[in-house]
Amino acid sequence: MPEVRLVGPNGEQVGIVSIGDALKLAQESDLDLVEVAATARPPVCKLMDYGKFKYESAMKAREARRNQAHTIIKEIKLRPKIDPHDYETKKGHVVRFLKAGDKVKVTIMFRGREQSRPELGFRLLQRLAEDVTDLGFVESQPKQDGRNMIMVIGPHKKKAEAKAEKAAAKAQRGEDRPAEESAQEQQPAQAQ
Helix, strand or coil: CCEEEEECCCCCEEEEEEHHHHHHHHHHCCCEEEEEECCCCCCEEEEECHHHHHHHHHHHHHHHHHHCCCCCEEEEEECCCCCHHHHHHHHHHHHHHHHCCCEEEEEEECCHHHHHCHHHHHHHHHHHHHHCCCCEEEEEEEEEECCEEEEEEEECCCHHHHHHHHHHHHHHHHHHHHHHHHHHHHHHHHHC
16 A cells, blocks of 8 residues: 655654555544645655645735835936036935835936037936945946936845835834824913
8 A cells, every 4th residue: 555754733753654544644633634745755745724724825925925025117317418406306316216125217318419428428327326326326337328328226225125114214203203292282281
């Protein structure tokens, strides 16, 4: 009669038993006999509640999907002759995107005679990369693509880390607020 290596419900090794004995043990303990490793010699079977096992594995898969972070590429468009204040505004957007854990595609658009001066765009992209060096790194170097010059900046921290930090900061702000509100509520009561 064929034999299987049997593992108990708590992970303990029962040993090598015949399939009939394994099924009998499963019925006595009101559990299912599940083949875990079919290619092993002899095959490995485990006593478990199969419905509960399937439910728990589905819940783990759902939790993993929920915690999965989707990488988003944000795009910022600049012109070679950008005003300093406009540059600072655009740089602020790049900083915000990198802090959120998103990649940023920076595009410099050339028009007319500007196309004959690609070094202006290259210098602007280098300056932007240096300004945000603490938050991100240049993932793809600036390259000319027709009338545009494109560079991609990737964040140092992952999207999931950025999400966790944002949630922690929000929770921290939430803890600070009730203390302030209760202090404001007590002041009018003392004035009366």
